[in-house]
Amino acid sequence: MSTAGLVLFHYLAAASITSAILAITRHKPIHSLLWVLALFLHVAGIFLLMGAEFLAAVQVIVYAGAILVFYLFFLMLLDLPSEAAAPRFSAHWPLSVVAGGAFATLIWYARDIPAALVPPAPRGASSVGNLATVGSALFTEFAVPFEIVSLVLLAAIVGAVVMAKRKTQA
């Protein structure tokens, strides 16, 4: 891999981790959501670097453009009571640090195993990551899961409407 690509990858990784930490620790929910937006855009850059152009586009359009804007809309419309005075973390946050740290250590030591066990595929002429390859896999091999996902989305829409509906007194 070229040096410039490696430098770019390290920048994107460092920026992702920084924005994730800031997103988790900010007091105001709006600030948190804006840092999550920065995180999603940097992760989209990492996807681009890995040759997954379609996934990067979906990440920007669906994750950053739809899901996160949905959260922002919700936060602004809900008119929550100000929580500036309330503590950010619950009382048992040191236990959460231990849980997160233990998990990170575990996976950090496991991260080189797949690279050692599974040799990288030969970089042949078939370029993975373009829209045609992903699309043909999505609509042939994964056709049934694709239809099931549409049912999951339908159930989510109906469920959200049912839960958000105001109860009318009969």
Added chain:
Amino acid sequence: MGPMVPVGACLGLSAVLFAIGLFGFLARRNIILMLVSVEIMLNSVNVSLAAFSHHLSDARGQVMALFVIAVAASEAAIGLGLVLALSRNKQGVNVEDVTQLRW
């Protein structure tokens, strides 16, 4: 052909992001920010799926990542619907306010 990103570094990044999301989910009191932490965890899983897809030159990892994104969208809709129903009945959306089903 894109540049060859080291798969181990991507998996390490994914692990760190997942741990940050896990910490946020366990430690934050605001339910909306707990949902956002779940989104961070789902996104870190997408990073490792894309890393394996890149490493093995196999598009199926990216298809799985697309499914994860669809499930994340469903989770956002359901979770925020729950928060809306909750905020109608209670003042505030902190986990300390909802203890009726605890123990």
